[in-house]
Amino acid sequence: MDVTVLKGKAMERLLLLLLVWLGTANIGQAATLKVCYDQWPPMTIFPSETASERGVVIDMLEQIYSAKGYTLEYYEVPLARGLAMVADGTCDMLPEYLFSKSAETGFVYASQSTFSYPTAFVIRRDDPWRYKGIQSIQGKRIATGPGWDYSSMSADYQNYIDDPDNLNFIEVIAGSDDVIERAFRMIKQRRVDLYADNVLVLQYVLNKLNLHDELQIVHPGLEKNLVEMPIFSTQIPPQKRQQLIKIWDEGRLAIKGNKQQQLLKKYRVTFAE
Incomplete structure (x- = not known):
């Protein structure tokens, strides 16, 4: 076989090996x-x-x-x-x-x-209450977490929670992972009356705890998403x-x-x- 042909085939093999190596390197460096x-x-x-x-x-x-x-x-x-x-x-x-x-x-x-996210409230199944602005939560016991900020959804709601005059109506639930689940159980036990959150979170926790007979999710929620x-x-x-x-x-x-x-x-x- 012609030497030139042999050299050409050797170069083709070398190029092919180089392309395979580069492909492997790229995969490894994804x-x-x-x-x-x-x-x-x-x-x-x-x-x-x-x-x-x-x-x-x-x-x-x-x-x-x-x-x-x-x-x-x-x-x-x-x-x-x-x-x-x-x-x-x-x-x-x-x-x-x-x-x-x-x-x-x-x-x-x-x-x-x-x-x-649209927001909503969770309350007891037998509670006819619905949110109709800040005046509608007067006298209600509200569950929340430490330092949680609702101001982007409702400045009035956040101001109500922060107001020292309402301290006896605000239950701040300490903890990291189970605050929302504990809020649900406290509503069931009548220790608090309501809790507001992203509607998807409320659905998920209600399903997880299987409390559909005891609690309900109600609308409207807070004024803004x-x-x-x-x-x-x-x-x-x-x-x-x-x-x-x-x-x-x-x-x-x-x-x-x-x-x-x-x-x-x-x-x-x-x-x-």
């Missing part, structure tokens, strides 16, 4: 998105030995970024720690944080919200950060209607868009 998140079922859930689910929002995040070749690495932490980890660059992003027009340090918001947004670390180089935000914004817009309902259905919750 982009990783480091995600901090806190426990807020069914939106974000810490997996356990008996349940691997991470919640509606994490399922959505996984769907959006894995389609673009990203591997997601999770840090399950309390919210305050998650915010600090995003600010110092340990995490690239946190998928849900209360939207505020005030300037924040350490992160920037995406353009598309994770969700704009709860808008939660993904945040991205300012420690990420600007061009890369903008690309990550673009992937989220486009991906979230694509998950509407039936696709969104399918994600919610997995956790036995729903709401109208």
Whole structure:
């Protein structure tokens, strides 16, 4: 065989091996998105030995970024720690944080919200009460968590909770993971009268505790929806950060209607868009 032909074939083999090696290297160096998140079922859930689910929002995040070749690495932490980890660059992003027009340090918001949640109240099944503005909660015993802020949904409601004159009507439930479940049980036991939250959270906890015969979710909720947004670390180089935000914004817009309902259905919750 001609020496030139042999050299040509050897070069072809070398090129093929180089392409295979580069492909393997790219797989090994797949982009990783480091995600901090806190426990807020069914939106974000810490997996356990008996349940691997991470919640509606994490399922959505996984769907959006894995389609673009990203591997997601999770840090399950309390919210305050998650915010600090995003600010110092340990995490690239946190998928849900209360939207505020005030300037924040350490992160920037995406353009598309994770969700704009309608709120509702949970009360006893035999209670005819309905929310009709701040005057309607006068004399009601209200459950809440330490430092929880409702002002983006209703400034009047937050002011009522903060007012020292109402101290005897506000039950602040200490704890980290089970505050909402304890609020439900306290309503059942008639120790408090009502609790307000994201309607999906209320549905999930009501199903989990199987208290449909004792408690009910009622509307209207507070005056405004709860808008939660993904945040991205300012420690990420600007061009890369903008690309990550673009992937989220486009991906979230694509998950509407039936696709969104399918994600919610997995956790036995729903709401109208």
